[in-house]
Amino acid sequence: MEAQxxxxxxxxxxxxxxxxxxxxxxxxxxGSNVVLRDFNLTIYAxxxxxxxxxxxxxxxxxxxxxxxxxxxxxxxxxxxxxxxxKLNHRELDxxxxxxxxxxxxxxxxxxxxxxxxxAFPLRRSHGKITGTIEERVRxxxxxxxxxxxxxxxxxxxxxxxxxRIGIARSLMLMPEIVLYDEPTTGLDPITxxxxxxxxxxxxxxxxxxxxxxxxxxxxxxxxxxQIVFLKDGIAYQQGTYDxxxxxxxxxxxxxxxxxxxxxxG
Amino acid sequence: MDMFFQDAAxxxxxxxxxxxxxxxxxxxxxxxxxQCYETGIKSFILVGITAFILGLVLIxxxxxxxxxxxxxxxxPAMSSVSIVREIGPLVTALICAGKIGSGISAExxxxxxxxxxxxxxxxxxxxxxxxxxxxxxxxxxxxxxLTLYAILIALTGAFTAASITDQVNIGFFFNRVFDTLKFSDxxxxxxxxxxxxxxxxxxxxxxxxxxxxxxxxxxxxxxxxVVIAMLSVIVIDMVVTRITAMLGYL
Numbered sequence: 325m326e327a328q329x330x331x332x333x334x335x336x337x338x339x340x341x342x343x344x345x346x347x348x349x350x351x352x353x354x355g356s357n358v359v360l361r362d363f364n365l366t367i368y369a370x371x372x373x374x375x376x377x378x379x380x381x382x383x384x385x386x387x388x389x390x391x392x393x394x395x396x397x398x399x400x401x402x403x404x405x406x407x408x409x410k411l412n413h414r415e416l417d418x419x420x421x422x423x424x425x426x427x428x429x430x431x432x433x434x435x436x437x438x439x440x441x442x443a444f445p446l447r448r449s450h451g452k453i454t455g456t457i458e459e460r461v462r463x464x465x466x467x468x469x470x471x472x473x474x475x476x477x478x479x480x481x482x483x484x485x486x487x488r489i490g491i492a493r494s495l496m497l498m499p500e501i502v503l504y505d506e507p508t509t510g511l512d513p514i515t516x517x518x519x520x521x522x523x524x525x526x527x528x529x530x531x532x533x534x535x536x537x538x539x540x541x542x543x544x545x546x547x548x549x550q551i552v553f554l555k556d557g558i559a560y561q562q563g564t565y566d567x568x569x570x571x572x573x574x575x576x577x578x579x580x581x582x583x584x585x586x587x588x589g
Numbered sequence: 590m591d592m593f594f595q596d597a598a599x600x601x602x603x604x605x606x607x608x609x610x611x612x613x614x615x616x617x618x619x620x621x622x623x624q625c626y627e628t629g630i631k632s633f634i635l636v637g638i639t640a641f642i643l644g645l646v647l648i649x650x651x652x653x654x655x656x657x658x659x660x661x662x663x664x665p666a667m668s669s670v671s672i673v674r675e676i677g678p679l680v681t682a683l684i685c686a687g688k689i690g691s692g693i694s695a696e697x698x699x700x701x702x703x704x705x706x707x708x709x710x711x712x713x714x715x716x717x718x719x720x721x722x723x724x725x726x727x728x729x730x731x732x733x734x735l736t737l738y739a740i741l742i743a744l745t746g747a748f749t750a751a752s753i754t755d756q757v758n759i760g761f762f763f764n765r766v767f768d769t770l771k772f773s774d775x776x777x778x779x780x781x782x783x784x785x786x787x788x789x790x791x792x793x794x795x796x797x798x799x800x801x802x803x804x805x806x807x808x809x810x811x812x813x814x815v816v817i818a819m820l821s822v823i824v825i826d827m828v829v830t831r832i833t834a835m836l837g838y839l
Contacts, residue, residue, distance in 0.1 A: 388707075391711050393707055393710060393711065413715065417713040417714075417715065418713070420710075420711050420712065420713045421712070421713040423711070425708070425711040427704045427707070427708060428704075429703055429704055431703060431704040431705050431707065431708035432705075432708075433700075433705055433708070433709075434699070434700075434703070434705070435696075444709075444712060444714075445712040445713070448712060448713055448714045449713065493708075493712075497712075
């Protein structure tokens with residue numbers, strides 16, 4: 325069962341919703357290694373789309389294409405109505421300010437304090453956000469429950485705290501879309517659970533559309549309106565969590581069973 | 590040989606990109622000042638100590654020979670010409686190639702492998718403008734300042750050595766130093782320091798920004814940056830000396 329570009333499903337009624345990310349026939353290869361062969365996907369406003377698949381299959385490449393960090397070899401990619409390949413530097417920067425990106429490694433700036441890390445996107449936004457930078461930093465830190473870390477350096481934080489700050493930084497400019505690259509990888513089950521609920525809370529508060537790359541079945545179960553399974557460079561299968569776990573496809577069955585077993589120890 | 594051409598192509602590509610991004614507004618003046626502090630001001634102690642000792646040793650080594658030929662009174666003149674023309678600019682540039690070049694390369698390399706440069710890019714900041722152009726601008730501005738400072742400190746070291754052995758008067762020493770110096774000594778020597786600064790910044794940034802293969806790549810980038818920057822400084826020195834000679838300044 326191959327995915328269709330329209331992802332209507334019981335997870336969320338997309339009737340009348342505006343598509344915010346439209347991917348058609350996306351191709352990306354690194355030498356002879358074809359990562360994305362003919363990838364199609366449409367994500368609607370307010371949707372939580374979880375992208376799953378084996379390690380090294382191209383999930384991170386996909387979201388890096390969405391934000392313009394990696395240039396696709398072919399296909400079209402429209403984000404918030406704009407064709408990424410047709411934007412110049414300045415237009416791409418302006419579009420990126422409407423998108424948050426949470427890196428797998430958090431990617432906090434080592435040489436800056438948490439305050440400076442969070443203030444950085446605001447200082448670069450040239451007045452997109454009203455109010456003072458300090459107020460906004462404190463507000464977002466409060467949202468992730470880490471107000472007391474404001475003057476610490478990233479090296480003084482635990483893995484879970486770094487993830488939270490990474491999420492906080494991605495929300496500084498009130499983005500319409502947030503891309504999460506494996507937000508719970510490397511965390512213990514309790515912290516993973518906290519991050520999952522934090523993502524959900526913030527999604528409801530900021531009304532963002534989320535694209536979540538993960539192997540975490542529990543995160544997918546809680547967060548996903550739709551799950552797309554990436555295999556052989558295409559959107560191999562798409563559906564709600566219930567549809568995915570009940571599938572008869574042997575690859576998917578194995579993936580969900582193995583991943584769940586691993587998470588259960 | 591392949592590596593040489595690869596490095597040369599990388600540096601040429603970076604030079605074009607840096608000039609293109611550097612001249613296009615908005616300008617990152619604040620970050621340039623920050624980098625001037627990080628790369629320049631923080632190098633003052635190291636450059637100062639090295640320059641003082643060099644001036645001291647220069648006099649200690651040359652004095653016996655000059656005295657033997659009855660030319661002891663030429664010590665201030667000899668030290669001023671050698672320090673201003675060659676020792677000051679070259680030693681400052683070599684120290685900075687090691688300290689600043691490797692620092693820039695390691696910092697950018699680790700930012701690259703930990704996705705901090707990507708994070709900057711996705712927050713709407715052009716990393717070429719913010720990280721690269723500012724660092725190269727800072728080294729181009731600060732190496733001449735550090736050289737000027739090193740020359741003054743080295744001359745002080747030379748005076749210290751001369752005053753210990755020959756009880757030289759400070760006024761006499763520095764009068765002889767400045768009387769000996771000509772426009773043709775100062776201008777070429779000062780001009781080449783801008784090129785040294787540009788080369789050190791460019792090599793450090795290129796190697797760091799293009800580093801690959803995780804932390805191992807960062808180490809290799811820092812090492813390559815020191816080697817290439819030092820070599821570039823020596824080649825630039827040779828070229829400038831040759832041009833100076835052709836223009837009749839030597």
